[in-house]
Amino acid sequence: MNARVVSVSRDAAHRFSKPVVPAITLLASLGVEGDAHCGATVRHRSRVTQNPDQPNLRQVHLIPAELFAELRGRGFDLAPGDLGENILSEGLDLLSLPAGTELLIGPQARVRLTGLRNPCSQIDAFRRGLLGAVLARAPDGQLVRKAGVMGVVLDGGVVSAGDAIEVRLPPLPHTRLDRV
Template identity: 60%
Template sequence: MAFPTTPAVLAVARDGTHRFSKVPTSAITLLEGLGVQGDAHAGVTVQHRSRVRQDPSQPNLRQVHLIHAELFGEVARDGYHLRPADLGENITTRGVALLTLPRGTHLTFPSGAVVELTGLRNPCAQIDAFQPGLMRRLIGTDDAGQPVFRAGVMGVVRRGGPVTPGDEVSVTLPDGPHEALRRV
């Protein structure tokens, strides 16, 4: 897959209520150690309802959800029509191969805001409730028969600041041996 030479933000979204899709907006504000200001998933500890039921004291490794817009074109070939924020992401990027980045990668925005990638989004049954059959397109298998999760990546806010559509994204890989993203 070819990516543009300048990685950028295509769209941003938030929602103060726990719903599947989020509401696109002209800007979001990332809050250090919390997530997206005004978003239901912001917090130091887990905010996703299923995880709160399991253990509400777990650290929130899912403060920010990012999806690469190139995914929309891939699933459109099978008849699925997605727009930014439909799958609940806060930041839709283009030109960033999010799924290939290692854990600990920093994504920096022009405001100085930094999101550190923590893992892959764990696709859930709500995806099929949104568009029947879509989940099977978001979970594939690699050459070794292992599952490949394509529903985006999750991260935590290391430095706060605003993020807007059109912002360039700077990608900084972590030092040392790289650890592949796993479901969080």
């Protein structure tokens, strides 16, 4: 299966879930037009209180639809936008991609992956027990965060459901994504 966009979401307010919309516009160096997290500097509320001048490495949130299928099997019925993602993808193992991977999305947009979403207690406030379901332990004991990846917009463009996603890996050696 080729990688593609399943749905897109945005919300101008800082709410946990985001409504699905027909299309989003990615703005270079800023993020999703009309989204609360759009901006060159950090917009995540807890990070703004720490240092409002730090660069925004969380401009775009992507989650694989395969996670929703896994969670459905564990009793969590989730719809697109429920976990606050901007882009729900399919056919792409986002969590295994190295830091610096570039995703070409649709005809023009280009996003560079910066790290993993670090799920917080808000996810349990949304659905009790969901935090534990999006965290796991690897065989070596490392914490595995499954709540999606974050990126910055290199080239803007309109993104909508059905758009293709092409992966461009960074030069070797690759560095694993870490929380951002």
